[in-house]
Amino acid sequence: MPAIQSRVASGDSRACWTEAPGxxxxxxxxxxxxxxxxxxxxxxxxxxxxxxxxLVFRGEVPPSEFARMRAPFQAGEFPAPVKYGYASVGVVEDGAADLLGKTVFCLHPHQTRYVVPATAVHPLPDGLPAARAVLAANMETAVNALWDAAPRLGDRIAVVGGGVVGLLVAWLAARLPGCQVELIDTHRPRARVAAQLGLRFATPDAATRDADLVVHASGQPAGLVTALGLAAFEATVLELSWYGQRAVSLPLGEAFHARRLTLRSSQVGQVASAQRSRWSHDRRMALALTLLCDPVLDALITDTAPFDELPAVLARLAAGAPDTLCQRIDYL
Structure with missing residues (x-):
């Protein structure tokens, strides 16, 4: 295949940087x-x-985590200025011949064009549109979370937090035979998206108790308190939220010990220990991309904006925007 002659001149690439917190x-x-x-x-x-x-945009990465929280192609240093992000989909327009013209996913910050090792890009499978593939990093997190959680057939599973990761975890868990899955969120409009994914929805006060497995993904300490309260005897509560510099207070008195609960963390930076001897990061990403081929997952992409508006979009999201799930940025 002949090389695609579309290499841009130096300086023609543009990227979004957090120049100062916020x-x-x-x-x-x-x-x-x-x-x-x-x-x-x-x-x-x-x-x-x-x-x-x-958290990065707000400058809330604690100094102890500066090294561990670096994104694969991050530039700059925490807290700022820093170029950060890890959900880019694009077309290979120059370089390795076997990838020319292919649409790929890359763990790269928001940037119009970039040069990376060929091993850093993941070709999209047939049937996965580029516009949906921006969910790949979220799906990879959800896959790893379920590997860590190890649900069993027939389990009653509660997922607290109806953001993108929580919805993906619940959607995957609901496909396990016999499992009863409930998505719990304080934001009632999230029920509509849950219904589109075929999920049962409840607010915390109406949630079903005595879950065999609880996954927490709300990003709020109050959500983790709710998760502990939903867990049955000797159940596991899997914590997916990361709080940055915020301290978290939990009711580890009360019935926590009597119910012999397990509180376990999960983080996508490492392949879950049960799978690590056989699964590489590349194999896990390939699975995540394949799972995204279901068109129902378009329901998770609620907002779009052109690249030039990204600084304003980040400020809007940091201020709240509870109805936004996945915010997609378009470069076309």
Whole structure:
């Protein structure tokens, strides 16, 4: 296949940077020519993480986590200025011949064009539109969470927190034979999206008690308190939320010990221990992309905006925007 002659001149790439906590801007970037075993990608879409990425935008990454929280192609340092993000979908327009013209997912910050190692991009499977593939990092997190949680057939499963990750965890868990899955959220309009995914919805006061497994993904300490209250005797509560610098107070008196509860963390940076000897990060990502081929998951992408509006979008999301699930950024 002949090389695609669309390499842009240096300085023609643009990227979104958090210049100070709570303030972002678009900067021009010098784009190097791809070297051996590299590709140049032209972005089509990217997704904004409402969890970690907004913590970064607000400057809430604790110094102890500066090294561990680096994104694969982050530039700059915490708290700012920093270029951060990990949900980019684009077309390979130069570089490794076997990838030319392919639509790929990459754990890259929001940027119009970028050059990365060929091994860093993941071709989309047939049937997965580029516009939906921005959910790949969220799906990968949901897959890893269920590996950590290890649900059993027939389990009663409560998922507290109806953001993108929580909805994906619930959607995957509901496909396990015999499992009864309930999504719990304080935001009542989330019931509509839950229904689109075929999920039962409840507010915390109406949630079903005595769950065999509880997954917490609300990002709020109060949600974790709710999760502990829903767990049955010797159940596991899996914590997916990351709080940055915020302290979390929990009722570990009361019935926590009498019910012999297990509180366990899950984080996507490492493949779940039960799978680690056989599954690489690449294999896990390939699974996540395949699972996204179901069109019903378009319901999770509630908002779109052009790339030039991204600084304003980040400020809006950081201020609240409870009805926004996945915010997609379009580069077309």
């Amino acid at each position: 303030r972002a801007a678009i900067r021009s970037e010098t784009l190097p020519a791809p070297g051996a075993n590299q590709v140049q990608v032209r972005a089509l879409h990217s997704g904004v993480s409402r969890g970690t990425e907004l």
